[in-house]
Amino acid sequence: KILVTPRSFGKTSNVPFEILKKHNYEVIRNQSGRQYTEEELLNIVPDIDGIIVGLDPISEKVLKTGKKLKVVSKYGVGLDNIDLVAAEKLGIKITYTPGANNESVADLAFSLMLSLSRNVKRLDEIVRTNRWEKVIGSEVYGKVIGIIGTGAIGKGVAKRATGFDMEILAYDIYPDWDFANKIGMKYVDKNTLLERADFISIHVPLTDEMYHFIDKKELDIMKDTAILINTSRGGIINEEALYWALKDKKIAGAGLDVFETEPPINNKLLKLDNILLSPHCGASTIDATNRMSIMAVEGLVSILEG
Numbered sequence: 001k002i003l004v005t006p007r008s009f010g011k012t013s014n015v016p017f018e019i020l021k022k023h024n025y026e027v028i029r030n031q032s033g034r035q036y037t038e039e040e041l042l043n044i045v046p047d048i049d050g051i052i053v054g055l056d057p058i059s060e061k062v063l064k065t066g067k068k069l070k071v072v073s074k075y076g077v078g079l080d081n082i083d084l085v086a087a088e089k090l091g092i093k094i095t096y097t098p099g100a101n102n103e104s105v106a107d108l109a110f111s112l113m114l115s116l117s118r119n120v121k122r123l124d125e126i127v128r129t130n131r132w133e134k135v136i137g138s139e140v141y142g143k144v145i146g147i148i149g150t151g152a153i154g155k156g157v158a159k160r161a162t163g164f165d166m167e168i169l170a171y172d173i174y175p176d177w178d179f180a181n182k183i184g185m186k187y188v189d190k191n192t193l194l195e196r197a198d199f200i201s202i203h204v205p206l207t208d209e210m211y212h213f214i215d216k217k218e219l220d221i222m223k224d225t226a227i228l229i230n231t232s233r234g235g236i237i238n239e240e241a242l243y244w245a246l247k248d249k250k251i252a253g254a255g256l257d258v259f260e261t262e263p264p265i266n267n268k269l270l271k272l273d274n275i276l277l278s279p280h281c282g283a284s285t286i287d288a289t290n291r292m293s294i295m296a297v298e299g300l301v302s303i304l305e306g
């Protein structure tokens with residue numbers, strides 16, 4: 001019995017379901033239209049052999065309750081919703097889909113940057129309300145971008161930035177010097193990046209170390225014209241500090257695909273004008289959905305079938 005939680009799994013192609021059918025797996029889908037809670041998972045997992053999971057909480061309790069559970073296959077790359085230590089202790093294997101969605105997330109990070117710079121949301125609203133006003137934006141071309149985390153997605157953003165003739169600054173605990181030399185990216189310390197960048201884009205995982213990596217102190221260092229983009233994980237930015245930085249115009253704008261609590265119901269960030277929001281959909285493209293669905297199934301099958 002395989003539990004499949006991501007709503008977009010197999011949405012753009014039948015191939016992933018055909019693979020599951022070929023192995024005679026019984027497939028159980030999440031029909032709730034939202035992520036499962038821990039309590040719901042606790043009721044479902046006792047007779048499940050494998051899970052293909054999105055962002056639902058795969059806690060120690062869930063893993064322990066899944067007595068038959070052999071594999072959790074992450075549909076994506078962010079593993080912060082899975083208790084990896086508990087999984088290892090229990091002998092439950094984890095697979096994920098590296099490289100399947102990085103270009104899609106990099107596209108979204110760049111589109112948030114461009115849309116904020118040119119106030120695209122406002123321009124659209126002006127025309128729809130029968131007005132004909134010009135809004136002065138600013139260029140992305142030739143500016144300084146600071147990329148925090150130069151893994152698969154950060155590199156994708158850097159590659160796009162070369163096409164815009166941007167000066168590319170980067171921060172990462174494991175610098176990829178070859179890549180940096182090849183595209184002309186410069187690794188700098190955190191404060192230099194925050195001080196100099198016109199655009200800051202976050203692409204690190206949410207670990208204990210990265211929790212509130214961007215807080216009041218960091219926002220204070222940024223230029224008042226800076227635009228901050230987060231398509232990584234909500235907890236990396238302290239949202240309370242971001243709210244005040246945007247409200248007091250300490251920075252010019254922010255583009256967020258991710259939030260500390262998702263969905264961000266009653267989040268006061270939603271009341272601000274200088275922010276552009278999307279519902280954690282960095283990977284939501286036909287291209288990434290196909291790749292993630294197939295890789296997640298293949299990872300699961302290879303473990304279950306030995």
Ligand code: NAD
Nearest residue numbers: 078149150151152153172173174203204205231232282283
């Ligand atoms: P990756 O593992 O390829 O790269 C992460 C980079 O962060 C690595 O280079 C690593 O060295 C660096 N890093 C880790 N800890 C650090 C620290 N303490 N200080 C500085 N650098 C550190 O991951 P990726 O594929 O580029 O994805 C990045 C993140 O994007 C994921 O962890 C996930 O949370 C998020 N993501 C979001 C979406 C979305 O839909 N919005 C989709 C996919 C991934």
